[in-house]
Amino acid sequence: MMKKMMTRFGVVFGLIGLFVLGACGTEKEAESAAVPQSMEPVEAELTVEATAEKGEAVPLSVTVTQDGQPVDDADEIKFEVWKNGAKEESEMIKASLTKDGIYEAETTFAEEAVYTVQVHVTARSMHTMPTTNVTVGHPETAAEAEEESEHHHHAGADITLDPKEATAGEEQPFMVHVMIEDEMFAGADVQLEIFQDGAEKHEWVKLEEADAGMYKGAHTFAESGAYNVQVHVTKGHDIHEHVMETINVK
Numbered sequence: 001m002m003k004k005m006m007t008r009f010g011v012v013f014g015l016i017g018l019f020v021l022g023a024c025g026t027e028k029e030a031e032s033a034a035v036p037q038s039m040e041p042v043e044a045e046l047t048v049e050a051t052a053e054k055g056e057a058v059p060l061s062v063t064v065t066q067d068g069q070p071v072d073d074a075d076e077i078k079f080e081v082w083k084n085g086a087k088e089e090s091e092m093i094k095a096s097l098t099k100d101g102i103y104e105a106e107t108t109f110a111e112e113a114v115y116t117v118q119v120h121v122t123a124r125s126m127h128t129m130p131t132t133n134v135t136v137g138h139p140e141t142a143a144e145a146e147e148e149s150e151h152h153h154h155a156g157a158d159i160t161l162d163p164k165e166a167t168a169g170e171e172q173p174f175m176v177h178v179m180i181e182d183e184m185f186a187g188a189d190v191q192l193e194i195f196q197d198g199a200e201k202h203e204w205v206k207l208e209e210a211d212a213g214m215y216k217g218a219h220t221f222a223e224s225g226a227y228n229v230q231v232h233v234t235k236g237h238d239i240h241e242h243v244m245e246t247i248n249v250k
Contacts, residue, residue, distance in 0.1 A: 039197065039226055040067035041244040042126040048117050052109055054137045060105045062095065062119045062130075070101025074123035077103045084114045084133075095119070112137030125197055126228065129240060157185075157241040159231050161192075166249045168224045176207060176215045178233050180241070184213025185233070193230040194219060194247075221249040 047061040060079045064071040074097075082090035095103035109115055118131040158179040166172035174192065178185040192205040207215035221227065226246055233241040 038067050038124075039228075039246055041228075042066045042071060042121065042123045042128060044119060044121040044128045044130050046117070046119050046130045046132050048132050048134055050132075050134060052134055052136050054109055054112050057106050057108055058134070060093070060095070060107060060117060060119070062103050062121065064101050064103065064121055064123060066124065071123050072097060072101060074103065074121060076120070076122045078120045079105050079107070080118045080120060081107050081109075082116055083111060084116055087116075109134070109136040125195065125199070126244065127230070128244070129242065157233070159233060159241060159243040161229060161231050161243070161245045164245065164247055166219075166221050166247055168221050168249050171218050171220045173216065173218045174205075174207070175210075176231055176233075178213050178215065178241075185235075186212040188215070188233050188235045188239075190215040191232045192217065192219065193232060195228050196225060197228065221247075224249045 043065050045063040045065075047063070049058060052058045060081075062077065062079075064074055064077070077095040079093040079095060080090050081093065091107070093105045093107055095105045098104045107117075113136055115134045115136060116131055117134060118129055121128050158177075160177045162175050162177075163172075176190055176192075178188060178190065186209065188209075190207040190209075192207065193202055194205065195202040203219070205217050205219045207217035210216045226248055228244060229247050230242055230244045233239070
């Protein structure tokens, strides 16, 4: 009789233990799911030598961070390389994580010319695409190399979005000012990409040019909360500038 009672107690305590462990696991999963994602933008610092020789292997590197911390879980990182004036022949090169937040690859330039290197970083529901130029060998003249570099690289882009607040359920007008190299940038295609962290759906709003370098449009936010708004500015095949902003919807 005593042996049967001990067996029953053992079964009961075993079931209680499994229930407690299961409950703890569920609580931990719920706590993990409740941790909000950072609203800070993902930043990418592209590192490539400014000059190279034809036929030599050239390292490509990008450091990806968010709020000052390395990002090791990027969804996809690729380097796109093309000779200036021939973007339709660009090459995509997949990068690999080598250490904290640093993704690397390498390429070889086949001709003496000015090339553009653009890295496509997709991480934590955000996307950024910084670019740089590489002069390979000795192009025909320094003047031609400089002209191509200035035409395709616009490090001085200044993009501003106003306002930074909106009210749920009400149409909110937006204005984007675009300046490149201290001049109002006219004739561009400007769109807003609107999404919340963790959301699969991204909404796009095409803006109309109201004046040289000034683009306007409107959007209605269905719910309150913090929204990511990435401003995309494109013109032709070689210009794609962008900036990420946060809109607080009340």
